[in-house]
Amino acid sequence: MSSRERDPDLAALVKKIALERRFGFDSYKESCLKRRVAVRMRACGVGSYDEYAELLDRNNAEYEELLATLTINVTKFYRNKETWDAISRVVLPDLWQRRSGNVRCWSAGCASGEEPYTLAMLILERARKTGETPLARVDATDYDRRSLDRALAGEYGDAAFEELPGDLLRRYFTADSPKSVVPAIRTIVRFRRHDIIQEPAPNPPYDLIVCRNVLIYFDRKTQQRLVARFTDSLDPGGYLVLGRAETLFGESRDRLRLVDARERIYSRL
Ligand SMILES: C[S@@+](CC[C@H](N)C(=O)[O-])C[C@H]1O[C@@H](n2cnc3c(N)ncnc32)[C@H](O)[C@@H]1O
Structure with missing residues (x-):
């Protein structure tokens, strides 16, 4: 939805954020934006977008809070177990065969690091099985600076591990509390x-x-554009994993082979 079709007051707020923070919330769904901004407005006790915009001018901490709320950075290690099981069972063995452990990965929208670290663990697990040295690289990116700081610190409280199998927890984290990711x-x-x-x-x-x-x-429209960019960024035979929450549409369908319908795993033709 373009800013012209939005609630004009919300559109003005989105434009302000784009100008001041160079972040394009224009591509976000209106319902999602409205819900999230309402959470912050309630927390600050303000009743209109105008009033809230004025508050943002005075209060940088609230501005940061709003950006964090809008980018939504909930995550966990091994989140949605079935997707990771499919990556271990189908994707990594195939890549390993073709690239001898030299796999190049990208975790896009990695939040506080649980997703790319989970991928790194599965890569090391594969290396343990084959006895090869992994030369893999995982690029992990996110827009939210605070999430990235947490990712770099690599320390996590118990809630982050709820879905992680015990053997991975023991092998790839220190025993203390909060637990840290091991150097490997x-x-x-x-x-x-x-x-x-x-x-x-x-x-x-x-x-x-x-x-x-x-x-x-x-x-x-933005989803389609991003999937097209992901497809362009894959080598032929490379995999795109979207997970259960997403649906694939648009012209990229013709350039991707469906590998796992439930976990939305595709490979580039
Ligand atoms: C719900 S988290 C998903 C984390 C992880 N991928 C997972 O599934 O557990 C969504 C992440 O997308 C990031 N994000 C949202 N918009 C973004 C953008 N335009 N560019 C990069 N990251 C973005 C947010 O900052 C947030 O960390």
């Missing part, structure tokens, strides 16, 4: 701030792109 995992993952709407892919071509629970916040 950290060296595989490179974090970087990146806006998937406005910037090209960081380091193509890739063998595997994981972008889960991110596209759902964008309007359909």
Whole structure:
């Protein structure tokens, strides 16, 4: 939806954010934006978008809070177990055969790092099975600076591990509390701030792109444009993993082979 079709007061707020923070919430679904802005407005006790815009001018901490609320950065290690099981069972063995462990991956919208670190663990698990040294690289990107700071710190409280199998927890984290990611995992993952709407892919071509629970916040046209960009950024035979929350439409369908319908895993033709 373009800003012209939006509620004009909300559109004015979105424009203000774009000008001042260079972030294009224009591509986000209106319902999603409205809900999130309402949460912050309620928390601040203001009743109109105008009043809220004035508050943002005076209060930088609230501005940061709003950006964090709008970008929605909930995540966990091994989130949606079935998707990771499919990556271990189908995607990594195939890539391993073709690339001898030298796999190039991108976790787009990585939040506080649980997703790319999970991928790095599965890569090391594969290497343990085959006895090869993994030369893999995982580029991990997000727009939200605070999430990236947490990712770089690599320390997590118990809630982050609820879905992680116990053997992975023991092998890839320190025993203390909060637990830290071990160096073998950290060296595989490179974090970087990146806006998937406005910037090209960081380091193509890739063998595997994981972008889960991110596209759902964008309007359909933006989703199509991003999937086309992901497809362009894959080597032939490379995989795109969107996960259960997403649906694939648009011209990219013709350039992708469906690998797993439930987990929305595709490979580039
Ligand atoms: C719900 S989290 C998903 C985290 C992880 N992929 C997962 O599935 O657990 C959505 C992430 O998308 C990021 N995001 C939203 N818009 C973005 C954009 N335009 N560019 C880069 N990241 C963005 C948010 O900052 C947030 O960390």
